[in-house]
Amino acid sequence: MxxxxxxxxxxxxxxxxxxxxxxxxxxxxxxxxxxxxxxxxINTSTNVNIGVVNVQRSMKSTINDVKHVNIKEYDNKKEAKKALDNQKVDAIFEENQHDDYSVLYANTSASKTAMIRRILSASFTQEKTFQMADTLKQMTEKLGMNSDNKNTTNDVNLKESYNYGNKNTTYFxxxxxxxxxxxxxxxxxxxxxxxxxxxxxxxxxxxxxxxxxxxxxxxxxxxxxxxxxxxxxxxxxxxxxxxxxxxxxxxxxxxxxxxxxxxxxxxxxxxxxxxxxxxxxxxxxxxxxxxxxxxxxxxxxxxxxxxxxxxxxxxxxxxxxxxxxxxxxxxxxxxxxxxxxxxxxxxxxxxxxxxxxxxxxxxxxxxx
Amino acid sequence: MQTVISVEKVSKSFGNQQVLKNIDMLLKKGEIIGLIGPSGSGKSTLINIALGVERADSGLTTIFGQKMPNRMLLGKLGYMAQSDALYESLTAKENIRFFAEMKGVDKKLLTPEITRVAKIVSLENYLDKRVSGFSGGMKRRLSLAIALISDPGLLILDEPTVGSDPALRLQIWQELHRMRDEGHAILVTTHVMDEAELVDRVALLLGGELIANDSPQNLESQYHVDSIEKVFLKAEGELK
Structure with a gap:
């Protein structure tokens, strides 16, 4: 010892x-x-730029409403492709005809690609919901029903709390x-x-x-x-x-x-x-x-x-x-x-x- | 006279290379043996067997009558390796104290023991200096001082004077002779041939065999030469 x-x-x-x-x-x-x-x-949020070609206005604004997304408009696909090659945009979103879209990912960052994919699919769903809501509204008006019942569109309330840390908790x-x-x-x-x-x-x-x-x-x-x-x-x-x-x-x-x-x-x-x-x-x-x-x-x-x-x-x-x-x-x-x-x-x-x-x-x- | 080291018919091989062949050697109390031989002749292996670092393939090695390897016996011998083997960032005192504790020196006796061995090698004024600031000669002396801790009955010194100046060499040999006269047994290896004249018995190791084991004077007359260096050269020549 x-x-x-x-x-x-x-x-x-x-x-x-x-x-x-x-x-x-x-x-x-x-x-x-x-x-x-x-x-x-510092890098808790990823910002993505999406180049859009020929996309209708409602869809564009839906996408633009998403946080950390910027939309850049291009007149044709060639110009958009140039921007993609120069790392100005992370994907090109194009409407070929009504309800027929195509997207080209830069795909140099897997997380950005995944984020854009998520945003686009969410936007499609939202667009569809809006269209349905519109249709529903028109139908109810056509049927002569009173549509002053605004309480039905109350905002949903979600209270967030954390088992560990707080909302500033990072990957670190x-x-x-x-x-x-x-x-x-x-x-x-x-x-x-x-x-x-x-x-x-x-x-x-x-x-x-x-x-x-x-x-x-x-x-x-x-x-x-x-x-x-x-x-x-x-x-x-x-x-x-x-x-x-x-x-x-x-x-x-x-x-x-x-x-x-x-x-x-x-x-x-x-x-x-x-x-x-x-x-x-x-x-x-x-x-x-x-x-x-x-x-x-x-x-x-x-x-x-x-x-x-x-x-x-x-x-x-x-x-x-x-x-x-x-x-x-x-x-x-x-x-x-x-x-x-x-x-x-x-x-x-x-x-x-x-x-x-x-x-x-x-x-x-x-x-x- | 009491036998301190006894090596009987010791052989050792590494792989298929036989390093020691049937070695017989005795070291008695109050005697200095000089182990001489070119590098690769088996000097270090013989010392390692005596220390219990290596185990002989055959034969018997005893120290103070007890069979080696034996851990407790290591407390009764002082060993100084070819390299200085010191902790450079520690002071001389801390080095001596550490090895004294390893040897099991009583706590109360630590301080007087440190002073005693430091005095022998005239390092008493440098005890609180770190070894990294020591000259080569000072390191060698400190290394010797550590081997002298607890005044062991047997000293095994591997090239104790290597790299030291003539004055220091003389001082070390005077100390070894004094210790011999006090009754210590000392086994020294050296490659400095005129140092071999200072030992009581020369053990000449060549190619794993002990080809001579006698006093320097007897060896010189036996080989009809006037120095150990010439004995060495002649013996080496005969072997070839």
Whole structure:
């Protein structure tokens, strides 16, 4: 126990004196979260421009009434096509003859195409409703009925309220829980791996193993120091997102810490194990695309249930997925500790397996 | 005299390359053995087997009468590797303290022990300086100081004087002789041949075999030459 504490104290001391790594650990997440928040907040609405050719007035005004849509009129299709090619309009809407329309999408942005498709189909429905209403009105007038009963066309009232956040809640809020865990994973993985690698290449590991220290004491020394790093990092991220970025955490903040601590331990044991496969810092960096990037792809940023079965299975063996699920449950849905227990247990299984692998892995450097 | 290291019929191969062939070697209390050999001759492997880093394929290695590898025995020996193996961002004191704690030095004895080993290598005035600011010679001395923690009965030193100036080299050898006279057993590897004259016994390792194991004087007369360097060259020539 005394050796474990001495090792963790030493690692922590080394880290504190490495100002640059310290800045990366604690300032980089803050910087990236700020940028993400900015990027995802300004673009909450997509504006589309639709070029129209020969479209009747009522239809045009219906489309123009939709928010975030601009209509530009063109005399013929050729002119409209030119505008499309110059990115002036996102689609060309043309009426060939009565009730026969055609639309050409620029289709360079899937979301814009989808939006225009939605607008057009809604406009058609509205047009039809208006026509029907008109017909109905004419019929009732023809039948000589009194049409002063205006109460029937009362405005429908819809009261909106939000289970999470408010009407200003952006996409950022839904990915933020994932990023809160991801930063801890990325930085702890890299820095702990580099740290053991350096210890190996500088020869200090050899010297350490020439003392009566147990292999497990070394691994637990790393765990102790990096748990502290993860707690500090999580504190900074949590308080920054809550008080500066005004993101709402529905569940208990303590649960957020528990998830991040466990995820940090997975990252740590993973980093330590993989560092034995690397011969230089550069080789350690090469694990980013093959180990770290899949974690973020399968973390739930892209909904997993829409993926193929084999892809879902890849997600199942990646620790980030469980941490992201638990984090999303706590932050967005306010789930309790009992609800996220299955995910936490999965993370613990990862830790135990990797821990044992590490203690055995150190046998490579000393046979007892 | 009490045997400290005993290597009996030790062989070791990596893959199909035999690195050590049937090595027999004894190191007694109050004796300095100089392990000499060209790089790749198996010096490091022999040291690693003595430390328990490697396991021999066959044969028996004991330290203080106990079979290696044995973790607890590591507390009774001091090891200094070829590289300085220091934590650069820590101060000299923090480095010594850390390894002293790894060796299990009593908490109350830590401070006097740090002062003691620092004095031996004349670093007592630089204890609070960070190692990154040390010169090569200072790092080497600090590395030696760490090997001397808790005054171990056995010292295994891999090239202790590499990269040090003549004055420092002399100082280190004076210290080694003093420790030998106090009854420590010391195993030193070196490639500086005139240093080999300073040891009690030269163990010449060539191609995985121990081809000579005697005092420098006896070896020189046996090979009819006047220096260990010439013994080395002659022995190497005979082998080819």
């Amino acid at each position: 005394r050796r474990t504490i001495a090792i963790s104290k030493r690692i922590f001391l080394e880290l504190i004196r490495d100002k640059r790594t310290l800045a990366m650990l604690f300032l980089a997440p803050v910087l990236i979260l700020t940028l993400l928040n900015y990027v995802f907040s 809020s839904s990915i933020m829980p994932i990023f809160m865990g991801f930063f801890v994973f990325l930085f702890v993985f890299l820095i702990s791996g580099m740290s053991l690698l350096k210890e190996r290449t500088s020869g200090t590991l050899g010297r350490l193993l020439a003392t009566p220290v147990k292999r497990s004491e070394i691994v637990f020394g790393y765990i102790l120091s990096y748990s502290l790093v993860a707690i500090i990092q999580t504190t900074i991220i949590v308080f920054f997102t809550i008080y500066v970025l005004n993101v709402q955490v529905t569940g208990l903040i303590l649960n957020v810490f528990i998830i991040n601590l466990l995820l940090a331990l997975v990252a740590l044991t993973f980093g330590l194990l993989l560092s034995t496969l690397a011969n230089s810092e550069f080789q350690m960096m090469q694990f980013i695309p093959i180990i770290v990037v899949p974690q973020i792809i399968f973390s739930g940023i892209i909904p997993l249930d829409s993926m193929a079965t084999w892809a879902q299975w890849i997600g199942n063996i990646l620790p980030m997925k469980y941490a992201s699920n638990a984090m999303t449950d706590v932050i967005l849905y306010g789930k309790s500790f009992a609800n996220i227990l299955p995910e936490l247990l999965m993370l613990i299984i990862f830790i135990v397996v990797l821990l044992v692998a590490n203690i055995f892995g150190l046998r490579r450097y000393r046979k007892v």
